[in-house]
Amino acid sequence: MATLLYSATASLDGFIAGPGGDMSWLTPHLGAPNPTADRLMAQTTAILAGAVTFGGDDPNRGTDREGAFGGQWSGPVVVLTHRPPAQAPDGVTFTDDLHHGVELVRAAAGDGTANVLGADVARQLLAARLLDEVLLFFAPVLLGDGTRVLDVPGGTQVLLDPVPGETEHWYRVRYPDAPAG
Known part of the structure; x- marks a missing residue:
């Protein structure tokens, strides 16, 4: 069964997007060799994204590296949204149900990794106890505001x-009542 992995690059103060979803802050930090990111790309077999992330800003916009994984991604994408477009792009499936989206992305990912993109989707997956792993990259910058890696006011502790x-x-995500290991 596919692993659901939330991956993101964050500023050192814990933001994955600047105010208004701005991703331009990330541009100067892309392109350096990163074996972990290369391994992640190689094992990702499907993407589960939120609508904001799917339709949002791209730090590579206007370049030949535009799109997921710096334009290297080609594969199935499941997007969680309450407002699907009338016409879905090739390879993209829209759903408004978290559990159905997880079923779709796990089926598409097979035994690989379903990479979760978007803080709100990760929050929902954690609340539903469906998220398996978290991978964070950090860029040497302080943004001061924007979209947090995970924002759950009043939320419960999650062990990693x-x-x-x-x-x-x-x-690996370990829910509070689950044994370590």
Whole structure:
């Protein structure tokens, strides 16, 4: 069964997008060799994204690297939205139901990784206890405002166990009442 992995690049103060969803802050931090990101790209077999992320800003807009994973992504995408377009782009499925979206993306991902893009989708998956892993990259910048990695006012603590062999901030999600391991 596919692993649901929330991945994001954040500023050191914990924002994945600037005010208004601005992603231009990330542009100067892209392009450096990153073996973990390369491994992530190689094991990702489907994407689950929120509507804001899917239709939002792209730090590579207007370049040949525009799109998910710097324009390298080609594969199935499931988008969670309450306002699907009349015509879906090729390879993109829209749904307004979280559990149905998870079923669709797991089926599309097979035994690979379904990469979760978007803080709100990650929040919903955690609340439904469906998220398996979290991978965070950090860029050396302080944004001061924007979209947080995860924003759950009044939320409950979520435990994270380091994924063995990884040097980045890559963790398995452990829900409070689940045993460690």
